[in-house]
């Protein structure tokens with residue numbers, strides 16, 4: 001299926017993306033950072049869910065989640081398909097950048113964010129127990145953060 005959004009053009013396999021995404025959603029992480037994203041994102045972006053659904057993505061089925069701070073995160077979703085034409089800039093959904101990035105010949109990712117969320121959970125955000133607080137993950141997350149702050153074209157513009 002061909003999908004045109006702004007100056008981007010995609011060829012996506014909707015069924016495959018839906019199957020993979022709903023599987024991810026069925027076993028997604030339930031830590032407070034992730035739950036806060038699923039519950040809080042509707043307040044900052046009422047349109048993101050529908051935007052992702054056009055690709056076959058369930059908003060609760062990310063493949064990566066980076067809570068750089070408890071309320072600032074970057075979320076990546078996987079799409080089965082190809083980026084046929086690259087746009088000049090990230091796609092903006094309710095002022096949130098969504099950047100398509102190729103992964104391999106059959107898949108690409110949509111990186112959503114960074115976005116700032118309200119904290120809607122009862123837990124103290126500073127005391128969350130999460131795989132995101134494990135040392136190996138923190139290292140990967142800081143690498144990601146550094147890569148974005150130093151290289152990405154849309155973050156500081």
Ligand SMILES: [Zn+2]
Pocket residue numbers: 029030031032033034035065130131132
């Ligand atoms: Zn989590």
